[in-house]
Amino acid sequence: MTRAIHPGRPIAYVLLFAIAALTLVPLIWLIAATVKGPDDLFHYSFFPPLNRFTAHNYQELFSKMPFFRHLANSTFIASTTVVVQLFFSSLAGFALAKYNFKGKNAVMILMLGTMMIPGQVVMAPLYELIYRLGLVDTYPGLIIPGAVSVFGIFLFRQAILQVPNELLDAARIDGCSEFRIYWDVVMPVSRPMIGAFCLISFMGTWNSFLWPQIILHNNARFTLPIALNQLVGLYQQSYGMLMAGTLLSVLPVIILFMLLQKEFVAGLTAGAVKG
C-alpha cells in the first residue's frame, strides 16, 4: 500500500462504522426495550428519558417464570456438555491426528458423512431410543447425545496436527504413556484451540432449541430458549417482558465471549486457514 493517504480511506471508515452501527442497532434496541414501560415501547425509538426508565419488565419476567432456575438449567447443561465434549473430542482428535491405524480413513469418512445429515432426520428414532433408556426429561438425556461432536473432533484434529511430532517422540522416549502425552503435552499446547472450542460448544448448547424442546417436559428442567419460547406463546402482549427475557438469556454468552475473545478467533481460524 502506498504511503500517501488513500482517498478511499475516509469513505472506508464511514462505511465500516455505519455498518457497525447498523449491526449494533437491534441489540441497542433490545437493551432499551427492556427498560421501557408498555406505553413507551413504541413511543421512543430507543432509550426513553431517564425519568421514564422502569424495572417493570424485569419484575414481570421474574414473576411469570422462574428465571433463575432456567438459568441454572441452561448453565448446567451447557457447561457439562462442554466438559464432556471437550474430553471426548480432544481425545478422539488426538487419535486421528497423530496416529495411523487400521480403519482410520473409514472412521473419518463416516464422520464426515454424518456431518452433512441434518439433525432433524434422527430426531424421532433418537427420541425413541432415549425413551427406552429411560432418559426422557432428564439431564443425562440431554447431555449424553450431545457428547458427540464431530465438528469438535475435526477442530481438534486440525489443531493437533500442528503440534510438532518431536514433542511427542521426546515424551515417548522418556517413557510417557500415550495418555500422559495427551494430558501433559498436547493439551497444554492446544490451549487456544480449547478456548475456542469451549466457546463454540457452550454457545451451541446454550442456544439449542429443538432437541431440548422435545426431550424436556417438566417446566422445572426447561432451558432458557424453551422457557422463553413458552413465554412468547403465552404473553404476546408484553414485548418489553419478552425483550427482558431475551436480553438476560444472551448476556451470559456475551460475557463469556468477552473473556475468551482472543482464543476464540485464534482457534477458530487456525482450523480453517491451515486446512
Next chain:
Amino acid sequence: MSTQDKVEPTQDKSVASANAVVRRASDHVDDTPPRSRWFALQHRYAPYLFLLPFLIIFATFGIYPIVKSLILSLYATNGPKDQIFVGLSNFRFLLSDPEFHTAVWNTAVFAFWSVFLQLPLALGLAMLLSAKWLKGREFLRLAFFSPHLVGQAFVAVLFMVLFVPQYGLINNGLHAVSPQIPLDMKWLSEAGLVMPALVLTSLWMYVGFNMIYFLAALQAVDRELYEAAMVDGANAWHQFWAVTLPGIRPVAVFVLVTATIGSFQLFELPFIMLNNGGGPNNAGLTIVMYLYRTGFETGDLGYASAIGWTLALGVMAISLIQMRLTGVWKRGGE
C-alpha cells in the same frame, strides 16, 4: 540422552513451555525395563482407546438413529408405535407433493441469497478490516461479530418485534430514510416479504461470523506476493484476483460449503418468527420445518424421515459439486 538435545529451540512460547512440561514429566518417570512391554502395548492400542468413548456414543446416538430413520422412511407411521410398510411410496409422493416443492424452493432461494450476499459482504468487511492503517479494529470486530452470539431462537424473538408493521423499528427506520417506503410493510405476513425478512435476519446473524474466517485467511496471505504483483504493475483489482482470491481459497471454500449446508438446515428462525407456522402461503416454509411438521405435528415419522433423507442427499450432492467446482479436489484435498 537428554531431551534438550533432541528438541530444537523454537520461538513459540507454547511449544517452549510444552518442552518444559515434557522435561518435568520425564523427571517423574523411571526408565525401567518391565514397563516396556506394557508401554508398547498401550502405545499400540492407545488410538483405539482414545476413540472408544466417542465411538460408543457415536454408534449409539449417531449411527443407530441414522440407520433406523432410513428404515423408517419406508413406512408410514402414527408415531413410532404404529407402522405400516409402504415401500417407496413416501419418496414417490415427495415428487408430487406441492408443499414439499414449496419448501425446497424456499430453502433453495434462501440458501442462494443468503450465501451469495453473505460471502462478498463478509469478505469485503474483512478486507477493510485487515487494512494496516485501520484504527479501532478491535471494536469493529466485536461489533460485527456480536450478532452471532445471540442464538437463533433469541434472534427470532427479537426480530419478530422489530419487523412489526406500522410501529416497529425497521419500518420506521426505513421510512425515515426514504418516505416512499410505506410504514405498514408487513414483513412477516406478506408472502413476498417473508423471504427478504429471513435473508436480512440471517445476514445480520452470520456476516460477522464469516468475516472472522476471512480476516484470518487474509492475514495468512504472504505479503511478498502482493509486492511482487505491484512490481509487475498490477492495480488493486488485479491484485485481488491474482493474489487475494487464490490465497484465501481453502477458507473461502470452507465458508461456502458450511454456509450452504447451514442455510439448507434453516428451521428455528422462520419457525419462531412465523409463529410456529410456515407463514403466509407457506412463504417461509423450509425443508426442515416441513419435516418437523410432518413428523411431529401430523405424526407421520416415516414420511418425515423420507424428507430428511432427501434433504441429506441433496445437501451432500451440492457440497460435493461446490467443492469440485472450486477445485479443492484437484489440489489434493486436505
Next chain:
Amino acid sequence: MRSFPFGAAALCILALAIISGLCLAFAPAEQHNATLRLWVFAKAHYDTYTKAIPNFERENPGVTVDLQLVSNSSLATRLQSAFLADVDVPDQVEIEISSAGSFFRGPLNEVGFLDLTDRLHQSGLYDKMVQARFAPYTKQGHIFGLPHDVHPVMLAYRRDLFEQAGVDVSKIETWDDFIAAGRRVTIPGKRYMIEMSDNSGTQLEVCLFQHGGGYFDPDGHCILDNEASVQTMLWYVPLVAGKNKIGGDLGSGQILTKAVEDGYFLTLVTPDWRSKSIENDIPRMAGKMALMPFPALTRGGVRTSTWGGTMMGITKHCKNPDMAWKLAQYLYLNKEDLAMRFRENNILPCSREAWEHPSFHEPRAYWSGQPLGELYSKLAPQVPFQYSSPFISTAKGKLSEALVDCVQQYKAQGDAGFEAFVRARLKRSADEVRLRIARNPY
C-alpha cells in the same frame, strides 16, 4: 504445581458445571404426585381453574390436582410425544379445536383419549349441551372430548369513534350495511373499519362458517371447494384488498393494543373469549368499547358465527378416570362457580341451563354497560356446526394459502375473471387436502 492442562477457559466451565449442578441438586424439581394432572393452554382458563381447584380438592379429600399451563403452540407436540413415549402423559388435557384432529389420525383403538360417549349419554349431558360442539371431537361416532364452550362471535367496536363518525349501530343489520358504513370511514393506512386479515384465514374462516361452509362435512370429506366456500371467498377478498377495502391486519400482540387505542381498527371480530383478552390487553379503552352482533348475510339471517374451541379430554393413561370425569364436570359445569368463572373469562359454557344464571345478565362497565353474557347467550343457539378431521390443520393452512393467492389475483386483475380463479384455486386446495387424506393408510 501442574496447571490444569486444558487451560483457564475449560477450568472456568468445569467450575460452572459443578456450581450449577450443586445449585440444582439442592433445589430439586418438585415431584407432584398428584392424583390428577391437568394441562391447559389458555391463560384465562388457567387463572380460573387455579381458583376453582382448591374448592374441588376440599370437596374431595385426598384428591390433589396439579395444573400446568403449556403454551398452545407446543401443547400438541408435547402431548403427541408424551403419548408416543408413554411418559409424562397428563391425566387430562384441554385441547384446542384445530389441534384436536391430529390425535384422531390413527386407528380408532389407538386414540390416546378415553371414549366419553357412554358417560355423556348416561349423565344426560349430551342433550343439555349445544350439539354442534361435539362434532370436532368425534371420530366415527365416538366422542372423545367434553366441549368447554360455544364461542359465539360478535363484533367489538369503538363506540366513541363510531359516534364521532356518525355510524349508527342500530341501523347495521346486514353485511351490506356494514360494508357501506365501512367504506365511508376507512382511510387506508390510517383507519380500517374492521380487523380482517389478507394473509391468514382467521377471519375468513369465521365468515365461512356463517356462510354455511366449512372445512369438512360430517363424513370427513373436504368441502373447501363447495359453493359456500367459493361465495365466501368471492365476498371476502374485496373487503381486504383492492380500492374498496375496509379491512386491515397488523398481527397480534402488543401492536394490536396500540392499533385499537389509536383508532386504527374500529371493529374487531370478537368471540366470547376474545372479549376478555380485549379487556385485559386494552384496558385504556374501558367504557369506550361496545359489542354488536355479527352482521347477517341477509336481512333476518343468522347474526353470529364461531371461532375457536376447547375440549377437555381424559387420556387413557389416567389411573382415575372417574375422578377425572368428575373434575371435568366440576370445572365446566359447576353452577356455583359459574358466576365467578364467567366474570373471570367471559366464556359462555356449553350447557344451556347455565345461561339462566344472573351473572350472565350483569352489565359490564368496559363494554359501555352492556350485559355481555346476555348478548352472547342469545346468539349461542345459532352457532354453526364445525366438523373436524385429523387433517384440520392441513385444511386451515390450505385455506390461508388460497386466500393469499386470491388476494394477489384480485390486486392484480380486479374483478376480471376473478370468480373463475377463485373456483379453480379453491378446488386446488381441496384436492391437496383430499390427496393427503387418501395417503393416510388409516
